Each structure stands twice: as structure tokens, then as C-alpha cells.
Amino acid sequence: MIHSIKVGISLVLVSLLYLLDPLYEQVGENAMWAIMTVVVIFEFSAGATLGKGLNRGMGTIVGGGLGCIIAILAQKLGGVGSNYYILIAGISIFIFGAIATYFRMIASIKKRYEYGVMILILTFNLVLMSVVREEQQVWEIACDRLLTIVIGFIISISVSCFFFPLWSSDQFHHSTLSTFQQLAYAIQGCLEDYMKFANEKENEAAATTNFTFCKSLMNSKSKDELLVNYAKWEPWHGKFGFSYPWQNYLKIGDLNRDLAAIILALRSCLQASKKPMKLQSWSETIQLTEPYCEEIGSNIVWTLKELGESMKQMRKIHASQFSTKLKASRAEIISMVVMMNIFTFNKISSTTLSILNNNNCDDDDDASLAISSFLFLLKEVVNKVEELTKEVEQLGDIAGFPTHIVQL
CATH class of the missing domain: 1.20.58 (Methane Monooxygenase Hydroxylase; Chain G, domain 1)
Incomplete structure (x- = not known):
């Protein structure tokens, strides 16, 4: 019951990014990433929530950083939407996806960091694909989504650790x-x-x-x-x-x-x-x-x-x-x-x-x-x-x- 109440409180707090106009004007549609973060990382115990949250943060930063570097490199070589961009993006997705999946299967990594590696693969792929269909610059896309993910992480950890924590x-x-x-x-x-x-x-x-x-x-x-x-x-x-x-x-x-x-x-x-x-x-x-x-x-x-x-x-x-x-x-x-x-x-x-x-x-x-x-x-x-x-x-x-x- 305590855990259920804590999840409800977290969802209400993160939904304010959508419900309140001043907050929505700052984050826009990216507020959905904060809601998704709360839903996927909030676990029964504070340790599980913190572990998942840190994994998601590390995966987002590393995957987003690599995605931005590849996207900028591809843009300079051929421009967004060009054949060069598609070729470089496709090869990069294959290489990094295969390597990350291989490391994800190693027992020591799988035990503690499997979720982080999965988020790395997801974020890397999304960053490269988002640049093709959105008019924003790649760094702007990555920073906006990272900000909302951090907001969801902070809300989850704060409620989990300071409101009747379960250790x-x-x-x-x-x-x-x-x-x-x-x-x-x-x-x-x-x-x-x-x-x-x-x-x-x-x-x-x-x-x-x-x-x-x-x-x-x-x-x-x-x-x-x-x-x-x-x-x-x-x-x-x-x-x-x-x-x-x-x-x-x-x-x-x-x-x-x-x-x-x-x-x-x-x-x-x-x-x-x-x-x-x-x-x-x-x-x-x-x-x-x-x-x-x-x-x-x-x-x-x-x-x-x-x-x-x-x-x-x-x-x-x-x-x-x-x-x-x-x-x-x-x-x-x-x-x-x-x-x-x-x-x-x-x-x-x-x-x-x-x-x-x-x-x-x-x-x-x-x-x-x-x-x-x-x-x-x-x-x-x-x-x-x-x-x-x-x-x-x-x-x-x-x-x-x-x-x-x-x-x-």
C-alpha cells in the first residue's frame, strides 16, 4: 500500500509538467519522457529505484552522446536525409547495437547494468532517427530529452528515499x-x-x-x-x-x-x-x-x-x-x-x-x-x-x- 501511494504521488508530480502551462512551455512534448522515466524506474525499494534510475541516466548520457557525435559527423559529410547520412547511421546502429548487446550478455554486466545498456541502445538509435524527421538541431534534441529524464529521475528518487523509504x-x-x-x-x-x-x-x-x-x-x-x-x-x-x-x-x-x-x-x-x-x-x-x-x-x-x-x-x-x-x-x-x-x-x-x-x-x-x-x-x-x-x-x-x- 505504501509503495502504491508513492507511485501515485510521483505520477501526479511528474504530470504537472503537462498540466501546468508555465512548466509545459519550458519542456513541451518532451514532458512525456519524464512520465515514462517515472513509470519504468520506480520500483518497490529505494535501492532498486536508484539502481534503475542511475542505469537509465548513464545509458541516456552515453547513448545520447554517441548518437550526437555520429549524427553531427554524418550531417557534415552529406547532410540530413542524404544517402551518406542514411549509410553512416545504418552502419553505426549495427556496430554499436551489436557491441552493446554482446556486453549486455556478460554475467557481471548483466547482473547490475543490463538496463543501462538497453537504454544506451535505445537512446543511440532514437537520436540518430530523430534528426532525420525533426527540424531541431541534434544537440537541442538530446539536451531537451535528457533534461526531462533527469526531472523524472529526481522526482522518483526523492519520493522513494524521503517518503517512507523501503530499503x-x-x-x-x-x-x-x-x-x-x-x-x-x-x-x-x-x-x-x-x-x-x-x-x-x-x-x-x-x-x-x-x-x-x-x-x-x-x-x-x-x-x-x-x-x-x-x-x-x-x-x-x-x-x-x-x-x-x-x-x-x-x-x-x-x-x-x-x-x-x-x-x-x-x-x-x-x-x-x-x-x-x-x-x-x-x-x-x-x-x-x-x-x-x-x-x-x-x-x-x-x-x-x-x-x-x-x-x-x-x-x-x-x-x-x-x-x-x-x-x-x-x-x-x-x-x-x-x-x-x-x-x-x-x-x-x-x-x-x-x-x-x-x-x-x-x-x-x-x-x-x-x-x-x-x-x-x-x-x-x-x-x-x-x-x-x-x-x-x-x-x-x-x-x-x-x-x-x-x-x-
Whole structure:
């Protein structure tokens, strides 16, 4: 709603170039270029609007300048509308259009400057063509249209940045923080569902954890990259200055997506073990390992929440501050594996032999594999959380956050 109101205000302001006679007398029909500029560059966030506006400005200046130079050169050689002018204009349009399109496809340019290159091609072509059909001088045409485009740019940026600004950097920062919380809840839910399997009556209620967030997080990479691209265009505001290390946020996002994938695999292991006839032979084992699960879950959830809080408060942490709890979690997992082997050594051995002999596994063998896989994936969760602590520490170093001692 805020964005819609801002667009409406911008359109009203730029339309005054047409509606008010004193302004119309200054710009004339070129006022249409100001309106077009507002329509095409006004985006949801200030960074996106600024990026598009600067791209349009740079494309207009470069394309218009090249077009004017070629047009003046062609005029001196043969005059406007002559065969020489048409030949030179045609060859120039082909050469510059082809070269600009080639550079437009380069990944680094396409990511941030594709719109600017497109405007360059458009402006260059329009300047050369306008000279043929209009009586104005080429410099006059270029200057008039550049002026109206600048007016549209100024109106868009002013409204976007000073009237309830919406910053891509804030949006990306807060979405990253919420990811830590959601992943912590998902891991805690996985372990709670695992412990519910000890009671067959709770089997139907076991898979109560909502994994929708993990699924959506798996597809968030392109959105994160887009927000970072917009954030890089934004001016200094609030907590975020120039050259803020957004690339480290992308690395943290990649690790969070890896963690989400492991959590979804944990859910699959739980689903593979939740039938009553599979649970019957494992309920006693799960009851014995329940204290270990509680300790592991507590350590991982605490670590993720502390990482999110340190980023929220922009405080530097040291990965070593979390090593004690993460090492304890690894030790608990090893204890769970030992406990499982004591009670299920024969089952796991028979399962391994049946796999090697390409035989089908019975239900108990499937449950054995599922819970063994669950423990392995739980260890991978601990490893991934440890990688996250190192990446958050690196972010604090680069961003210059003040050091914070975590209370264990």
C-alpha cells in the first residue's frame, strides 16, 4: 500500500509538467519522457529505484552522446536525409547495437547494468532517427530529452528515499535474522518428533513440525541475490554504510539453505520410521537416548539463536565461544550411536549383509537404516552450525562490529 501511494504521488508530480502551462512551455512534448522515466524506474525499494534510475541516466548520457557525435559527423559529410547520412547511421546502429548487446550478455554486466545498456541502445538509435524527421538541431534534441529524464529521475528518487523509504538492505537483513530462528525451531521440532516415537499412541501426532519454511528457503537464493544487488545501490542509511559486506550475507544464506536441506532429510528419516510395526522394536532405544536428544537440541537451538541475535545487534562473536556446546553435541551423538549399537547390533549387521547381497530389507531393517541415517544427519547439522559460527565471525570482522562475549 505504501509503495502504491508513492507511485501515485510521483505520477501526479511528474504530470504537472503537462498540466501546468508555465512548466509545459519550458519542456513541451518532451514532458512525456519524464512520465515514462517515472513509470519504468520506480520500483518497490529505494535501492532498486536508484539502481534503475542511475542505469537509465548513464545509458541516456552515453547513448545520447554517441548518437550526437555520429549524427553531427554524418550531417557534415552529406547532410540530413542524404544517402551518406542514411549509410553512416545504418552502419553505426549495427556496430554499436551489436557491441552493446554482446556486453549486455556478460554475467557481471548483466547482473547490475543490463538496463543501462538497453537504454544506451535505445537512446543511440532514437537520436540518430530523430534528426532525420525533426527540424531541431541534434544537440537541442538530446539536451531537451535528457533534461526531462533527469526531472523524472529526481522526482522518483526523492519520493522513494524521503517518503517512507523501503530499503532492500533492511529487508534482506531481517529475512536473514528470521532464518536463524526458523531453523532453530525446525531442528527442535525434529528432535521432539523423534522422541515422540517412543510412544506408539503419539505416532500420529509425531510429525507436527511445520517444514514449509525449509522448503521455501531452498528456493530463496535468486531472491537473496536480487536484494543484495539492490542493497549495493542504496545510499548510507541507518546501520548500513557504503561497502557493507553483503557478500558474506550470501555465504551465510548458502549455509542456511544447506542446513534446511539436512533438516528435510531428517524429516524423511522420521517418516520412514513412524509406522507402528517399525516403532515397536525401537521404542525402548528411543527412550534411552531421549536425554541425549534433549541436550543436543538445546545446544544447537541456543547456538543458532545466539548467531541470529549477534547479527541483529551487530556484535562480533568468536567461533571458539560456541565450540564447547558443539563439541558436547558431537559427544552426545557418539553416545547415542554406542547406545544404538548395544541394543541393535544384530539388526544393523543383518541389514548391512542384506544390502550387500541385494536382498530386500524387512520393516525392522528399514527402521534401523532410518534411525542410523537420522544420527548421521544430526552430526551433519552440528558440522553445518559450526561452519555458520565461523562465517558469522568473519562477517563481524569485515563489518567492524564491536566484540561481544557470549554468556554460556
